[in-house]
Amino acid sequence: MGIAILILMAIGVVLMLTRILPTAFALALLALGIAVISGAPLTGGKESILTGVLQNGAVTLAATMIAVLLGSWLGSLLDQTGIGGTLVRKIVEFGGERPAVVALGVFAVSILCGSITGSAPAAMLAGVVGIPAMIAVGLRPVAAAGTVLMGISAGSPLELPVWQFMSDALGAPVSEVRTVMIRLFPIALVVGIAYVLVQTRRGARHAWAVQLDRPKARIRRGDAPWYALATPLVPIVLALGLTVPIVPSLLAGVIYALLTTTKWGDLNERALRSLYKGFEVAAPPIALFVAIGMLLAAVKLPGAKTALTPIVSAISPAAPIWFVVVFAALVPLCLFRGPLNVFGLGAGVAGVLVTGGIYPMTAVVGLMASYNQVFGVSDPTSTQTVWAAQYAGVRPERSMLSTLPFTWVVGLGGMVLTAVLYL
Amino acid sequence: MNDLELAVGLLRDTPTHENRTGEQLRSWAQTALEYGDELAEGPDVETIHVIEREGGVRKGEVLLAEHQRGTVIVYTDALRRTEEVARSRGWSVTRESLRRAAVAHEVAHHRLDVRELNRRLGHTAARLGPFRLRGHVAGADEIAAHRFAHRRSGLAVSPLLLTAALAGRD
Numbered sequence: 001m002g003i004a005i006l007i008l009m010a011i012g013v014v015l016m017l018t019r020i021l022p023t024a025f026a027l028a029l030l031a032l033g034i035a036v037i038s039g040a041p042l043t044g045g046k047e048s049i050l051t052g053v054l055q056n057g058a059v060t061l062a063a064t065m066i067a068v069l070l071g072s073w074l075g076s077l078l079d080q081t082g083i084g085g086t087l088v089r090k091i092v093e094f095g096g097e098r099p100a101v102v103a104l105g106v107f108a109v110s111i112l113c114g115s116i117t118g119s120a121p122a123a124m125l126a127g128v129v130g131i132p133a134m135i136a137v138g139l140r141p142v143a144a145a146g147t148v149l150m151g152i153s154a155g156s157p158l159e160l161p162v163w164q165f166m167s168d169a170l171g172a173p174v175s176e177v178r179t180v181m182i183r184l185f186p187i188a189l190v191v192g193i194a195y196v197l198v199q200t201r202r203g204a205r206h207a208w209a210v211q212l213d214r215p216k217a218r219i220r221r222g223d224a225p226w227y228a229l230a231t232p233l234v235p236i237v238l239a240l241g242l243t244v245p246i247v248p249s250l251l252a253g254v255i256y257a258l259l260t261t262t263k264w265g266d267l268n269e270r271a272l273r274s275l276y277k278g279f280e281v282a283a284p285p286i287a288l289f290v291a292i293g294m295l296l297a298a299v300k301l302p303g304a305k306t307a308l309t310p311i312v313s314a315i316s317p318a319a320p321i322w323f324v325v326v327f328a329a330l331v332p333l334c335l336f337r338g339p340l341n342v343f344g345l346g347a348g349v350a351g352v353l354v355t356g357g358i359y360p361m362t363a364v365v366g367l368m369a370s371y372n373q374v375f376g377v378s379d380p381t382s383t384q385t386v387w388a389a390q391y392a393g394v395r396p397e398r399s400m401l402s403t404l405p406f407t408w409v410v411g412l413g414g415m416v417l418t419a420v421l422y423l
Numbered sequence: 424m425n426d427l428e429l430a431v432g433l434l435r436d437t438p439t440h441e442n443r444t445g446e447q448l449r450s451w452a453q454t455a456l457e458y459g460d461e462l463a464e465g466p467d468v469e470t471i472h473v474i475e476r477e478g479g480v481r482k483g484e485v486l487l488a489e490h491q492r493g494t495v496i497v498y499t500d501a502l503r504r505t506e507e508v509a510r511s512r513g514w515s516v517t518r519e520s521l522r523r524a525a526v527a528h529e530v531a532h533h534r535l536d537v538r539e540l541n542r543r544l545g546h547t548a549a550r551l552g553p554f555r556l557r558g559h560v561a562g563a564d565e566i567a568a569h570r571f572a573h574r575r576s577g578l579a580v581s582p583l584l585l586t587a588a589l590a591g592r593d
Contacts, residue, residue, distance in 0.1 A: 089439045093548040096559020097537045129438040136437060136561045206532035206568075207489035208525055208582070210589040222442065393484050 002307035016337040024291040031294035038303030057297030061168045061289040067161035070250035073278030075117035081261035083224040084125040092133040099137045100200040106130040110151020112232035115158040120383040138204025145392035153376040154188040157181040160246040187413035195406045228260035292347045299351045309356035320419035328412045334371040335379045342368040363422040370414030374407040429583040430566045437562035455563040459570025490529035514580045524576035531571035
């Protein structure tokens, strides 16, 4: 039965890779297939297909969906109120004579954007102005795209919706997820800075180049006041410093952004318009989280657990050093929607590792967070990578080649950290 | 359109300037063009290594030349494309003058002093009482490089106009 489930998972990966099915649909079908192979009854209690997998599975990540929605709302506000654009413009104006300063500044803004929201919207927040600005001061286009992506990824360990996702998906308390993420952040930060410095030390590249179809820069929305620029820090400070729960932290960020940028009479309209935009931005990840919830429910069915645990246990290294070596070598499997992508089939694998008791919960959180650092930057099929690379005028695969040596190091660092602290 | 109008358009399309006043952009464009003129009057002191290769016509981009670490790469297929675009508009442009302009454009980037250009542009990024922090004007160095290339290459048409034509914005 275990082999049959693995074959089904492999078919699912092929369907996702070849784009025959969107990832969310493939994962939902995979969940159904695993449930059927596991011998789960169609109806009945919590371990049935209709109730356990479809009904309960669909809402497993409900808290994550709300966090993603609020993060997207806040991201839309950063855009509509001009906070994101102002941050980047100020950096270009202050540091434009030195490409390294501009790149490090855009990297820092990208961290802030990545800590609020994820995927392409985060890349757009920092990159719409930041990428052409970096190219204008002499960065190579591939490095400009990579700088934004590395920044977003460095912000990811501080992204509250990601904490909620790890907590919901793996059943770990948010406090434990937070502990892992805070320890991962310095590694992503240091390697990200190294990427920027290596790229800028290659010397400024100037060119007589004509962009034929790059989208025009957006209409400038005017500068946001200086005190509004602290908006991205509000949720982080509340959640990290004062251990306020995730949803109120994000709501506080939304309220702060509205009050510092919007006239009293315009509050309702702006709040509603940005909220609806937030729904639009959050729709793809929420669809994915519904499907991931079903997949997690399916791999936790007694039949699936009994079938998969011995296989996964046999191939999962026990010694800390082999944990690092094996899982670091498997890093490419989180790319191209591969089986270790935590926002895909990787969530199911993580579920098996946890429910089978193969590794401690915190170790699985650390492992998946490490893969997320690679996937978030280097996967040429992820929306942020595709958007940033194409906006800079390079192919996503070139962006992957530029960033992968660095993100692999971040992933490796995360795994070493996990092995040392939690195994 | 004359060079000043084209330069204003270039600045307008550069992120960070979207909503600046036309008067402000015109003033900056004029200063940058004058800086390019001044640079072109100076002597050539640096040694630039020039190589030619294909591969400048890419998806979404035409790359005529680039400069990195003292070497200028001129893309011959991009020069051909530019020549075709110029010919289709009835402009008399030779491949050799285009090549000279492409090299000169990159020499200008090598030579121009961005700090000095920003000083002349006089943009204030922040002010605290009597203290002013000078700001960078993105795109101004590109205008100066185009003007330098025009002066040095003997092109019959301004590189700013050729750039706009290639992008379909003329």
